Amino acid sequence: MSSTIAPTGLLIAGEWLQTSARMPVIDPATGSSIADISNASVADGIDAVTSAHDAFQSWGATPARVRAEILRKAFEIMSAELETCALLISLENGKARRDAMGEATYAAEFFRWFSEEASRIEGGFRYAPARDKTIITDHRPMGVAYMITPWNFPAAMATRKLAPALAAGCTAVLKPAGETPLTALWIGDVLQRAGVPAGVVNIITTSTSGAVSSAILADPRVATLSFTGSTYVGKMLLVQTAERVLPSSMELGGNAPFLVLEGADVDEAIAGAMIAKMRNGGAACTAANRFYIHESVTEEFTSKLEGAFAALKIGPASDHANDLGAMVSVKERDKIHELLEEAAGEGAVLSASSKAPTEGAFIAPYVVRGVEHGSVLTRNEIFGPVAPIVTFSDQADAVRMANDTEYGLISYVFAKDAGAGIKVARQMESGMVAINRGLASDPAAPFGGMKESGLGREGGFAGIHEFLETQYFAVDL
DSSP, rough: GGGGOOOOEEEEEEEEESSEEEEEEETTTTTTTTEEEEOOOOOHHHHHHHHHHHHHHHHHHHOOOHHHHHHHHHHHHHHTTHHHHHHHHHHHHOOOOOHHHHHHHHHHHHHHHHHHGGOOOOOOOEEEETSSSEEEOOOOOOOHEEEEEEETTTTTTHHHHHHHHHHHHHEEEEEOTSSHHHHHHHHHHHHHHHHHHHTTEEEESSSOHHHHHHHHHHTTTTEEEEEOHHHHHHHHHHHHHHTTTOOOOEEEOEEEEEETTTOHHHHHHHHHHHHHHHHGGSSSSSSSEEEOOOTTTHHHHHHHHHHHTTTTTTTTTTTTSSBBBBOHHHHHHHHHHHHHHHHHHOEEEEOOOOOOOSSSOOOOOEEEEOOTTTTTHHHHHOOHHHHHHHEEEEEHHHHHHHHHSSSSSSSEEEOSSSHHHHHHTTTOOSEEEESSSSSSOOOSOOOEEEEEEEEEEEEETTGGGGGGGEEEEEEEO
């Protein structure tokens, strides 16, 4: 069904190219194939780089206003076709329709935000302290940007990279995840309809990501890498980029703590937890992964969270009433079950609040009591609808446990008021902190982490600078 609303070829030099090698796209809710798409070889990947390189000089010289208007048109097309985008997301990713619609809307906003940023790239002009010269700073597009996106947000991760790159004047080669390529291919079609010139955006889908990516990153015509995915893969890519001193933006793994402090509004914290934990069924790098709850409210919070989980309807996105869809694959579902089994072996008490369908990659949400800090569920990014509860009595100890991880993407803090929350937020070793709310992501805000959660920022004023070089002119005036 999806092949009728999304291209199935490789987008190279403005053409949709069909390869003899094919790869299936699977609906995780049913296990059935929904499309048969092109499977790029290393040679195809290099052809995409050639296309992007050939288009760069012209696109980089295109007035910012023109680039902005094309991105604005892409926003308008995507906004008018959110239902189509959401359908594709649900079909290949498995997430519930409401969740998919939320992602589609969020993804479109990156086109709007960076259409506005394209013509607002600031330079600098000042005298040197010795007054012997004038210091002028300018910014120029880097060139060909290679982008690798994950399966959990197939639309938003693509637009969050493509929009700032195009706004900056870069050209792009995008490689979406093999599990969820259709949404990215559809976005490529949206950009073509918006007026992006041939070769500016190239999209390749492949089952041999390692070989294709290695060849692309070794190509001297590639100027920068933007990657979203696991820290494990990110580190391997950084080894490759180091050989060329290639600038790299990395949005990597997370292990987000969710703190409920003494005096916090428990109902407000539950509402926040349902957003922070259950977006995409917990398969998000920003998902609340570890719940540190003050002993004065532990029982109330835990019981209410179990009740909220029990109220969720689980099933395929084709039923719009469902709140929780499938995991992206049976393999990903089974990883979560393995973590739960290990947690039970450590003495944690598992509470499945409802029943999941037995067919497809579905899993019921779990609240896990009796969890100790340092146990398996607090050490690992769960990437599913599991909420481990750790009780604390001392706020300083909660902060210590929250920061006791190699990751630092986002933290959630629920306190009696914003002032108390900010005080704790300043102690969090994470690039983002949501205070008394379960959602922080916004196209207008800088998204990124500390420690092993990544390098650089996406979104906000900073996002476009990941695709710009700063150039300084020393001038006698």
